[in-house]
Amino acid sequence: MTRTDTPPAGAPAPGDTGLPDATGHYNKFGGRYVPEALVAALDQLDREFEAARADDAFWRELDGLRVNYAGRPTPLTPAEKFSRLCGNATVLLKREDLNHTGSHKINNVLGQALLARRMGKTRLIAETGAGQHGVATATAAALLGMECRVYMGLVDTRRQALNVARMQLLGAEVVAVESGSQTLKDAMNEAMREWVATVDDTHYLIGTVAGPHPFPKIVKHFQRVISSEIAEQCRQCYGRLPDAVVACVGGGSNAMGSFADFIDAPGVELYGMEAAGDGVETGRHASSITGGSVGVLHGMRTYVLQDEDGQTLESHSISAGLDYPGVGPEHAWLAATGRAKYEPVDDAEAMEAFKLLTRTEGIMPAIESAHALAGAIRLGRRWQRERPAWHPLIVVTVSGRGDKDVDTAVRYFGLTGQPDRCVGKVEVGGAA
Amino acid sequence: MSGFQTGFSSQAFQVAAAQGRTALVGYLPVGYPDVPRSLEALAALCGGPDDPGVDLVEVGLPYSDPMMDGPVIQAAGTLALERGVRTKDVFTAVEAVRAAGKPAVVMTYWNLVDRYGVKAFARDLAAAGGAGLITPDLIPDEAGDWLEASDEHGLDRIFLVAPSSSDERIVSTVAACRGWVYATAVMGVTGTRAESAPAAPALVARIRRLCPNALVGVGLGISNGRQAAEVAAFADAAIVGSAFLKPLLAVDGGDFARGLADLAAVRRDLAQGVRTAG
Structure with a gap:
């Protein structure tokens, strides 16, 4: 099995519901409740993702990584x-x-990291709670030779010191977030804030099917x-x-x-x-x-x-x-x-x-x-x-x-x- | 034709313009250091006879996850929430500003308005004498309910534009605004900066070219009279927040009277700045 992504590029995938709509809504859910400063970056991300989605060369590279690097298909x-x-x-x-x-996180991280590189971005930032997504992002950054910074709530860095060290060994910078409740949600706020200021060379590699459109769509697809x-x-x-x-x-x-x-x-x-x-x-x-x-x-x-x-x-x-x-x-x-x-x-x-x-x-x-x-x-x-x-x-x-x-x-x-x-x-x- | 509409809060800009200067907009959150003393701090922004204050007050309503706030404003907001500030307190704060003789707009994150009920929030804001609402995480694309409610209650709606906004989005966002448009001078969050932002004059020039009759306030990064004077050279208003909060945070748990005096000194410096521009 060399190709793990079954749908041919550009064709509607099985389970395609026609959602989200063009503005990122799943009926009344989803959308974009973000500062205007991020809209251009989100629009660019959506355009590039749709172009990549229809590009066989992009999927060949991703499938190669899935098979030969991540170890897919999984049993x-x-x-x-x-x-x-x-x-x-x-x-x-x-x-x-x-x-x-050690988890499904790598599926999304490899896809988004390739997308970031396709957009000409050289840095990845991510939020992490327990550290699994942070480790996966640091891994992809090491693999693709990109800079990486991971935001993690201060409370979580103490609970998960081993994962902090793993990210550092992989070459990532780990930034502890001391605002708010000092946990995952605050790490997301901080990553989003940084992204507003660094969007020119940086991709925010969000770890789950959440956040503003088009992130939920992209993460689902990967x-x-x-x-x-x-x-x-x-x-x-x-x-x-x-x-x-x-x-x-x-x-x-x-x-x-x-x-x-x-x-x-x-x-x-x-x-x-x-x-x-x-x-x-x-x-x-x-x-x-x-x-x-x-x-x-x-x-x-x-x-x-x-x-x-x-x-x-x-x-x-x-x-x-x-x-x-x-x-x-x-x-x-x-x-x-x-x-x-x-x-x-x-x-x-x-x-x-x-x-x-x-x-x-x-x-x-x-x-x-x-x-x-x-x-x-x-x-x-x-x-x-x-x-x-x-x-x-x-x-x-x-x-x-x-x-x-x-x-x-x-x-x-x-x-x-x-x-x-x-x-x-x-x-x-x-x-x- | 930009479709820009003036509103109640535009008057602050127009009064300043009649005096040949740029308006000064000052931000402080309700509830910091606590609700009663935040009302005193808001009054201190307003100045008095022979002591020029801000022209328009931006009353912040603290939120647990403030995506656009820098560390200073978030720290004050977190403390305000710990000390029990509630959404309804923002209307009391608006009334206090009106009693001190200045117009007031509210700035807050959308979930709090959504949860209160968009119509109810508009009704209660108008009843308190508020001029309108600044929505840092609500873009016109998602603002259907708010456009309707603000029309019904004659409230201003101030959306943000950014250096990264396309020309098309600047035109459509300004058309959705009433009162004025908030130009975020830097790509980033609120907070004082040593240098003023190079992107600001270019952004304001672009807005003026695309929407010649729009009133433009510039915010994010202004901390002293010199920077206010720089902004005054090209914008209709200079917006200041973190610089007003720092003196209060510096005395947290201690000498509030000194914090108020220091806040008044910052306000005088900035008020002087917008009066000496050009």
Whole structure:
């Protein structure tokens, strides 16, 4: 397989809904709530993206990187023992954890970095929360010989010191953001602010399907390879499309990539699992669709966690990658139309699923992805109750690997890092 | 024909022009250092008899995610929010400015207006005596509800143009404005700068060529009387924010009276600057 992007250049892709419209709206969601100073840059980005989209040479280069650098296509692993926990369902794991740098983030980063180079830009800037997108961006910058600066909330730099060091080893400059709540949303504000001033030579490489038009469209397009591969792999191995695709949703890039080709395939149910933290009812959560309301944040109209006045509320989740008080506008639209369903998964459910997958399959998922796995368990059991004779096929996207989360897991499960027992020590001496 | 409309806040520009000078627009956020004292600070911007103040006050309403604000304004806004400022307080602040004898416009981010209700916000702003609204993250393309509500309540709508704006966008944005147009002098966020921005005169010249009857305020980067005088040479108004906040932030938690006195000194220097231009 040399070409992982199935649609021919310029042709409408499967799942093409005709949205966003020319002004970047998914019905009432999306758009551009940005300073005028950014409009020219966003227009240029949209023009260049559309030109690249129709350019075979661009896709040949990107496909080459996907195959020979990132390691695509990623496997679709049947999870036989894990499936037994999911009613009558057969669960297939889309293994984005096996990508270079350990998550789906590289799909978007390689595409946007090539786009930036095509636009003649020599610098990349990015925001990052846990550091996964920052590491992926620093990786692409190293590969393509571009300068890189990553904005990260001061609180997050302390929580994720290892990823700060990884970015620095890759040659990126890491800037800690001390304004506001000093987390991901503030890192996005700061990156956007810098971009207003440096747009001539700099591309803002946004990490998810959020932000002002055309970012949600572009990131979806670079992530849709996940669903294109799922469709092909399912047809090859099972002769049909899956009955459901389940993915976790923070900003929503791995979920949008997993859903993209199936949006116009009504037989495939789409489930997005939001991080419910301590529980949506406690107010300490990151479930923007389930527990938020429609507003404007980071340049887009979407579901937002906000107070009565419209001030952004802090989100809470054990998973840093889902800890974001907004969600991509196309998810908002899919939720509003009912095409995709969004459900909350709290910290406890996610950590249980984290443990279960690790023990049953020997695959340690990112805690983000564990939310999707918990959703699959819930869905499989619900379908077993509703239709006991049915044996559905459920694809779960494992968006990343869990190595980065070992510290969190150690604390959560009360492990000590001490060995279970010792052997080999011989007592010598001591006789009278 | 640019389609530019004058409005209530244009009068501040016209009064200054009648005196042969550029107008001075001053920004301070409601709620900093707290709501009652922010009203005193806003009054201090207005000056008094024989003590020239700003010609138009820009009342900021703090937002948790202020994309266009530099570190000084964001720091004050964050503190104001921690100290409990609410959206409705902006109307009290507008009333205080009107009581001090100056016209007032509000500057804030769109989600706060959206959440309050665009129609309700326009109604309450007009009732407080406000002249209009500056919208740093709302471009005319997304402003359908606001165009309607501002027409209904006779409010000015001040959109931004930037050095990167195309000629086409300058024309369409100015046509959507009422009152005046806000020219962002530098590509970047608010904040004082040692040097004034080279892009500003070129941008204003472009607006004048494309839209000859538009009133143009220049902001982002003006910190002293000398820079105000430079801007006065080519723009209809000089807009100053961070420079007024710095003296207040310097005494945060301490001697507010001294902060007010220092603020008044900055305001006098700037008011002098726009009066000695050319």
